[in-house]
Amino acid sequence: MTTTLFDTDDLRWEAIEQRDPAADGVFVHAVRTTGVYCRPTCRSRRPNRANVRFFTDPVAAERAGFRACKRCSPNEPKVDKAQSDAIARSCSLIARAETIPSLAELAAEVGLSAGYFRRLFQRVVGVSPREFARGIRAERLRDGLSAGESVAGAILGAGFGSVGRGYEASGEALGMTPAQYRRGAEGQSIRYATAESSLGWIIVAATDRGLCSIALGDSAEVLIRGLVDRFPAAELAGDDAEFADRLQRVVALVESPGVGHDLPLDIRGTAFQRQVWEALRAIPRGTTMTYAEVARAIGRPSSVRAVANACGSNELAVVIPCHRVIRGDGGLGGYRWGIERKRALLEGESSLDGGEISTG
Numbered sequence: 001m002t003t004t005l006f007d008t009d010d011l012r013w014e015a016i017e018q019r020d021p022a023a024d025g026v027f028v029h030a031v032r033t034t035g036v037y038c039r040p041t042c043r044s045r046r047p048n049r050a051n052v053r054f055f056t057d058p059v060a061a062e063r064a065g066f067r068a069c070k071r072c073s074p075n076e077p078k079v080d081k082a083q084s085d086a087i088a089r090s091c092s093l094i095a096r097a098e099t100i101p102s103l104a105e106l107a108a109e110v111g112l113s114a115g116y117f118r119r120l121f122q123r124v125v126g127v128s129p130r131e132f133a134r135g136i137r138a139e140r141l142r143d144g145l146s147a148g149e150s151v152a153g154a155i156l157g158a159g160f161g162s163v164g165r166g167y168e169a170s171g172e173a174l175g176m177t178p179a180q181y182r183r184g185a186e187g188q189s190i191r192y193a194t195a196e197s198s199l200g201w202i203i204v205a206a207t208d209r210g211l212c213s214i215a216l217g218d219s220a221e222v223l224i225r226g227l228v229d230r231f232p233a234a235e236l237a238g239d240d241a242e243f244a245d246r247l248q249r250v251v252a253l254v255e256s257p258g259v260g261h262d263l264p265l266d267i268r269g270t271a272f273q274r275q276v277w278e279a280l281r282a283i284p285r286g287t288t289m290t291y292a293e294v295a296r297a298i299g300r301p302s303s304v305r306a307v308a309n310a311c312g313s314n315e316l317a318v319v320i321p322c323h324r325v326i327r328g329d330g331g332l333g334g335y336r337w338g339i340e341r342k343r344a345l346l347e348g349e350s351s352l353d354g355g356e357i358s359t360g
Contacts, residue, residue, distance in 0.1 A: 012054050015040045028055050028074045030066040036284065037061040042072035044287040045350070070282045071289065071297075076123060086110040087124040087299045090117075091132065095271075100133040124299045125275060135271025188234045192227060193247040194220040197254050199341045202317075203227060204250045205236075206243070210264030214250055214317045216337035230315075253318045254345070263319065269310075272303075276310035283324045286349045290328045312336050318345070 006012050006026050015023035023040035030037035031047040037055065038044060055061040058068065058075040068075040090106045101109075106129055107117035121129050190212065192205035197216075203223035205213040213230070217223045228236065249263060267277065275298045283289055289297070295307045311322040317337055323345045327333040335342035 009054055012040070013049060013052070016052075017046065019043070028058055028061050029053065030055060030061050030064070034284070034286065035066055036069050037066040037074060038069040039072045039074045042069055042074075043289060043293055044069065044071055044284065070284060071287065073123070083120055084124060084296075084299055084301075086112065087121055088301075090121065090129070091125065091299060094129070094133050094136055100137065103129055132271060132275070135274050139271050188231070189237065190227075190231055190234045191237050191240050191243045192224070193238060193240060193243050194223060195247055195251055197251050199254055199337075199344060202247075202251060202254065204243075204247045206246065206264075207266045209266035211246070211250075211316060211319065212266040212268065213315050214319060215315070216317050216341055250318070265316065265319065267316070267320075269313065272300075272306060273310045273313055275300075276307050277314060277320045277322075280311070280314075280321055280325065283321060285321075288324050288326045288346070291325055291333065292328055294325055308334070321345075324349075 006015055006023055012023070012027055012029065014020075016029060019041045021041055026040075028037045028039060029047075030053045032051045032053065033048075037058065053064070055064065055066075062068070062075075087110075090110055093101060093106060093109060103118060104114050107114040110117065112120070118129060121132075125132055188207065190205050190207055192203060192213075194201055194203045196202075199216050201217050201220045201223055203213065203215050203217075203220070203226075204211065205227055213227060215223050215226060217226075224238070246263065267274065269277065276294060279289075279294050279297050291304050291307045291311070292301070295301050295304045298307075300306070307325075311325050312334060314320050314322045314336070317323075323335060323342045325333065332339055332342055332346075
């Protein structure tokens with residue numbers, strides 16, 4: 001396929017409309033209203049033709065002041081099926097191993113150099129092999145403690161190598177000590193506050209590490225009860241004046257979807273859930289991905305249902321934007337805080353670009 005097949009703007013626009021794979025690598029297109037440039041095959045919402053500029057390569061687009069789309073990564077080589085399969089196999093090896101394999105062992109298993117394997121793993125999965133393995137250990141530790149194992153037994157069974165190393169890692173893995181986790185977060189202090197918004201009531205809760213819960217609902221009382229059920233033995237403190245600023249920053253994210261944030265997060269989940277949630281945080285405002293596309297993005301193309309379940313398990317509404325994931329047929333799919341709230345969030349984000357978005 002030669003570049004002359006896409007040598008006019010009309011032909012380039014037709015390739016974008018058809019998401020023609022033959023156009024990948026021939027040109028990129030940028031959108032004036034977002035400042036982002038993409039591959040012709042990018043699955044983001046199709047832009048308004050009047051706002052599109054075409055460039056021969058990513059370098060030209062960046063010289064013109066545009067930045068690369070985080071969804072299609074037009075400034076990076078495209079991952080082929082063989083590479084994707086190799087990373088999926090390495091993820092499976094990590095998940096099955098009693099002792100987490102080293103980077104060199106994983107790379108050798110899939111026939112790649114250690115350096116290239118690490119970069120490819122990061123690009124496909126969204127986290128490094130070490131971070132992925134850390135998530136696997138955390139998942140095993142949670143499962144062991146929840147099953148009633150002793151703290152030492154759960155730590156060693158999770159593959160930490162020593163009880164001391166497990167305790168060192170428990171802050172990130174559990175958000176608390178292993179003993180506290182077994183006792184329903186006993187002794188942990190959690191601050192929370194509620195407020196009304198255009199989407200109903202919001203509850204925001206945080207540990208010393210960061211926000212651990214953001215939920216939407218019709219009643220403040222029901223939201224507080226849900227927080228108590230999640231942390232039955234924690235010390236919950238409400239009506240905290242110092243916490244009001246953090247609450248209002250979250251409310252601002254709902255009311256003004258274009259507002260960025262640097263709020264610290266206390267994210268708790270399995271390794272797979274963390275993979276999915278990291279992928280969701282990379283979806284640009286005003287765009288959507290399907291559950292299948294998220295599954296492919298994390299190197300798990302056959303895990304569409306598991307991706308949907310991970311979206312449904314998200315405890316941090318809006319800041320982990322599970323509302324940006326829709327069904328393959330363009331329908332909204334599910335949303336744990338109500339489908340109308342999902343519709344409102346998507347429409348609010350889309351309106352900032354003056355575009356339209358499918359709402360099923």
